[in-house]
Structures are given as structure tokens and as C-alpha cells.
Amino acid sequence: MGLLEGKKLLITGVLMDSSIAFHVARIAQEEGAHVVLTSFGRTMKITQTISRRLPQPVEVVELDVTNSEHLDTLAERLRPLVGELDGVLHSIGFAPQGAFDFMSATWEDVSTALHASAYSLKALAAACEPLMSPGGAIVGLTFDAKFAWPVYDWMGVAKAAFESTNRYLARDLGPKGLRSNLVAAGPIRTTAAKSIPGFEQFEQTWDERAPLGWNVGDPVPAARACAALLSDWFPATTGEIVHVDGGVHAMGQ
Template sequence: MPQLLAGRRVLVTGVLNEDSIAFAVAKNAQLMGADVILTGAGRAKRLTELTAKRLPEQAPVLEMDVTNDEQIEATVADVDARWGRLDGLVHAIAFGPSTTIGGEFVGVPFEDVSKAIHISTWSFARLGEAFRDLLRASDAASYVGLTFDASIAWPGYNWMGVCKAGLESANRYVARDFGPDGIRVNLVSAGPLRTVAAKSVGGFDALQQHFVARAPMHWDLKDPDPTGKVVCSLLSPMMPCVTGEIVHCDSGFHAVA
């Protein structure tokens, strides 16, 4: 494995199990030479701790709920004490109440929508703000988030699609503001994968079949590894002057009618 991240220090959020894109990012980052810290929140933190043991090197897991400012600041302080800088930050966090995914788009209570936007969209800017000073301390800092193509209305994706559209817009604004600090900010738009999150999306099975049939290149619904490697490429110093972008890792599906 090329040591693209040798000596780099990377914080990865959103690791739940080995099927997650975040796990593929953390695994490949370590194989490429990076030191990695994971974060988890609430009851899911236990899953993160168990999954961390399956990495090439067990990574420490810090408690960080992105809706809790005290936990965010405590994580920043912990990373600062350990490393004094941060070369890479990965936002792999999305959540919406069951009312926001599947069923009808209209008629969803605003309280549910606002929670989905808070966690899935606003937190991207909030984490960037919190870790900005540590990223500034790097000589080639990179902040990478995950999206699912928000240019069209997908079956069942509903308000999460709106959250991703907001995330894609937020990516451009954060990239604009962080550029003078030398911090690159990008998103990776992955094709559908059979993750824990995907199971909650109504109509996802039909979407998967259509995707596999139409993508110009082979797409493996069970393999998050290609997406993890693309994220690591963006985390590396080998992608200079690339910021505000949405890099598609979907075997070319987005490019065909």
C-alpha cells in the first residue's frame, strides 16, 4: 500500500461497523501510514470501540456527540494534547428520525427535520469551526465529508436528500472560508452501499439494482473500500489545490443518463 499518509494524523467520525465507509477510511488511512483517532457517541460508542479493535492497529475512541458543544470542545482539547495538530478530519455523520426517510416527503414535523439537518448538515460547519486551529497547524490539512448525490430526488431518501443538498452547499462555503488557512475542504459522493444507514431508506433495494445495472464500471454494493481509498487520497498531500469539490466514487453512475 502506498504510504500517502505517512506521518499524518487523522480524526475519523462515524465508524459503527466494518461495513461502514468510515471504517474503510480509518483502515486505509492506517495502511497508508496515518495515526488515527475515532469518535463515537452515546450507546453507539460501544460499537465504535468494538470495531476499532478490527483495524490494522486498534485506534483510540473519543466520546463526541456533534450536538453537544462540551463534547466537541473536549475532543478538540484531547486531540490537541495528543498531537498538537490535525492533518485530516473526516465527517462521516448523518442521522434523521424515521419520519424523515421513506414514506411521504410532505407532512414531516419540523422538529424531526431540524434534528436531521442539525446532525447531517450543520455539524459539518460546526466540526470544521471547532478543529480549525488544529487543522491550521498542519502543512497540508484536509477536511473531507461524505455525501450521496443530491442533484436529484432519490426514492425514499426524502429529507435526508435535502440534508445532503445542504451539506454540498455548506462544503463550498466552508472551502471558501478555510482556503486562506491552507485547509482543503471536499466531499466524496459514494454510490449506494449496504450499510446500516442504507437499511433505513425505503426503496433502497430497487435503487441498488438500478444503480448496478446502469453504472459504466462494476459497482460492488458490499465493498466500501474504494470509497475509503478516495477519501484517503483527498486526505493526502497528493491532492493540492483541490477544494470545494464533490468527488464521485460511484463507478460513473452520475455521468450517464
């Protein structure tokens, strides 16, 4: 019996087979879950194409987490496909290029980053809650927001808000039997990472600082952590951030 046998999961953020979200979907299927993916706009065809590389066929539903109509109708559109949900993976983040220049960024840049990369966790959870039964799990992906990282700038601020949002979700959803946790992954060479100016600075130094070492081309360790948190193996864990970064978060400079 698989770790996720019989679970029904909604997974966002599958754009390439190098993404953490893709490997969460793959592992989930291998562990017995029924998976539904989300995408929207021009990326819908990309997600549909990449989804064919998964072990089993999947449905792809349209969802832009900044679109209130998409969110308001999500449960209604998912119900015929899954009936109910046991877990949701939030693997979404976006910031305009201007947000990666801290002092010059406009409020328009910053508000876009905060909406897509932080508020969206609450928005997605609220949209899925009507379909979730006690014991359900919401899992998000973050990049440790305790520090002012080089080049990350307002996306780093958005991740700090994202991590705080996780704690408030844990508070408000816990009485309903729902858990909310994050996985703080080390840098992975994904489509999103390539859009960050100077991302190679992380690639060059992370492996040297990680006591366990780090491979920026391997999303599987982070994906396994997400799969574990989506399972029943963490029934009393919520509001937590699990680091999958080779140990860098625990090291001094």
C-alpha cells in the same frame, strides 16, 4: 513511504467494519497515518469493539456533533493524543424515520436531519480548526444531491445543504491553508443505509446504470478516494465533490 505517512487523522462514523469510515481508517493506518476515532453514547462500545479489527490500536474519543459541549472541548481533548491534526473525515448522517416521508415530515424531523447531517460539517470543521495546520484536509461523504431520489426525501435535502456547506467551508478555510472536499459514493450496504426505508431500490438498479458496474457490498473504492483527498496529493483542490459511483452521476436516465 505511505500516502499518509506521519499524518494525524480524526475519523468519525465507524460503526461496522462494512462502513466506508472503517475502511478509511484501515487504509489510513496501512498508509502510515495515526488515526483517532469518534463515537458517543450507546454506540461507543460498538466503535471500540469494531476498532479492534483495525491493523493498529486506536483511541476513541466521545463526540456527538449535535452536542455543543462535545464540540467546544474537542480540540482540548484531542491535543494530548495528537498534538495537531492533518485531516478530518466527516462520515455522519442521521434523520428520524418521519423525514423519509417528504410531504408528511414535521419541522422537528427536518431540523434534526439538517442539524446532524448538514450543519455538523461546519461544526466539526470549526471544532477541529484550532488543531489543524496549513495543508490540512476536511473530507465528507455525501450521496449526490442533484436529484430527487426515491425514498431519500428530507435526507436528500440535508445532503444538498451539506454539499453547499462544503463550498462555504472551502471559501472560509482556504485562506488558512485548509481544504474541504466531499466524496459522493454510490449506495453501500451500511448500517445507515439499512435505516432508510426502501433503500433496496438503489441496490437493485445502480449496478445496471453504472458503466463501470457497482457493488453495494464494497466500500473500498469510496474509502480510497477519501484517503487520497486526506493526503497531500490534492494540494490545490477544494470545494470539490469527487464521484465514486461507477459513473451513474454522468449518465442520463
